[in-house]
Amino acid sequence: MSPQTYLARFVGGPLDGRWETFSAPAGAPLQTVTHVYLHGGPKILHHYDLSYSDEQGWEYRLRAAQ
Known part of the structure; x- marks a missing residue:
């Protein structure tokens, strides 16, 4: 099977509006993506979790701050 x-x-945070391409099943997508923002100060981490809906398709949604 090919x-x-x-x-x-990507929905929310600094990557909002960007797109990620992946292949499956051979290259299944990461369930969580971590984006590290370096800006001359302390690094800022954003976590995105993969989800799927019939209306929106595949999305990496910004995880809510804890």
Whole structure:
């Protein structure tokens, strides 16, 4: 079986509106993506969790701050 290409949109945070391309099943997407922002001060981490809905397709949604 050949892999199929999928698109996942980033929702929220500094990556909002960007798209990630992945292939499955051979290259299954990461369930969580961590974005590290370095700006000359302390580093800032943002975590995005993968989800799927029939209306929006694949999305990496910004995890709420704890």
